[in-house]
Amino acid sequence: MTSEKNSFYITTPIFYVNDAPHIGHAYTEVAADVLARWHRARGEDSFLLLGTDEHGEKILRTATANNSTAQAWTDRLVHDAWLPLLETIDIDNQDFIRTTEDRHKSNVQRFIQKLYDDGFIYQGAFKGAYCVGCEEYKNKSDLVAGTGDYQGQEVCAIHSKPVEELEENNYFFRLSQFQQPLLDHYKQNPDFISPESARNEVVSFVSRGLDDLSISRSKEKFDWGIDIPWDNSHITYVWFDALLNYVTAIGYGEDEAKFRKYWPANVQVVGKDILRFHAVIWPAMLMAAGLPLPGQIFGHGWLLVGGEKMSKSKLTGIAPNQITDGFGSDAFRYYFMKAVNFGQDGSFSWEDLSARYQAELANGFGNLASRTIAMVKRYFDGVIPSAGEYSASDKKLIAVAASASSKANEAIDRTAITEAIISVWTLVDELNNYITTEEPWVLAKDESNRDRLATVLYCASEGLRALTVLLSPVMPKATAKLWAALTAGTLGDLAEQNISEAGSWGQLANPTVGDLDALFPRIESKDE
């Protein structure tokens, strides 16, 4: 999914700033960051865009309820909560767009004006239901029976709250015209919507027919949004405004060279709750504007609490730093990418996190690294020795390194992050197994085994080198420390290593290893 221009443009949804982030939001950001870092490690010009969705009734109401203006409220949340999150979970993004910025607002207007001039927008009467929580017009079939306070009423299936009845004279986008072009695109580009369950859902939704979409709201109700350029008694529907961030951030309407460099996006990662906006409305908007469609819309699953989508509005949100304060950002990133099969739902539990931290990170990977380096120090004065002739077990290790690397790289091309990590972990397991069977500490007891000991420690170190490169997109901090200790800079920076070549054997050339603190220190539990 790499464009010929050697650029890799990846986006996440832009987040509502009605509240502070929880681990569900952080999950999307980490996934996109792992993919972006992986492509960067292949030498591509990888561009990760994040941002915040700041207009609309939901945010205005929250601000008002907190005695704030919408602008002051969003400024505060962006600076106090959403930007600091990037550090908390170690995100390397190239831009962060806010929909209240001029570069966004003016080019949203440019885009809408073009669609209006080209006949894709008309004025009409809207009557129907609207969920402010989703900022979405709802059909009867989207509603479910309410419980508790809302017993006897129909409520939004996601927010479990009643919807509002709207009757307005609005502008409509001719979405219905795009039913067949969308279905054709899905057919000709089977990976456009991924995973397959997401694709099937969208294809069956679109096959049932599409209604035109109201894309404006009357200012008589509220005015927190972008003016419709030809009629300033209306503001742009917040989703129509928000979706355009993916192009306004890279210069749509004002920096043609930059826009052409990055658009179309290679992968757009979204939660499955907002798949239809991204796989139906968004491509139809692009088609209407004559712009190419992104390579892939990937709909990931939800982090669940008590079997339900974790959400702030249902008071089930966990703040990311509740996890990173104790476990660190690397463990956070590793845990969610490995424990929740990317594309499916998964439940978070502290027990599972602690157990995996101990077994997989501290004992599996961290211990392997510290043991290997310690043995190089003890038996070879800290200089990684050269290898002699390879035995059958060495050859097996070499083969596992090659296949872990090629399988992981191939999985990333399918946005299969969990599968990629599982492939890399075959090398962790093989290295641990190799050291246990080769018993370098036994070889070290007899000087006549010196050559064999050298080969074993070379192989262990070289395997660790491959592993460090392969894990760098997932755990940037731990791998940077390990890289420094293992290579002493003889191979250049970790960032200069090409991850596609990670599995090609024989790269380490006798560096003097450095000190390595425990990569995943023991976590004191609260009651100790």
Ligand code: MSP
């Ligand atoms: N502002 C819109 C998106 C506009 S994009 C043009 C929006 N924002 S949101 O803040 O409500 O949620 C954004 C995303 O957060 C979801 O699509 C999903 O990626 C992520 N998640 C929110 N809760 C989540 C979980 N419980 N689990 C996993 N991801 C979750 O929708």
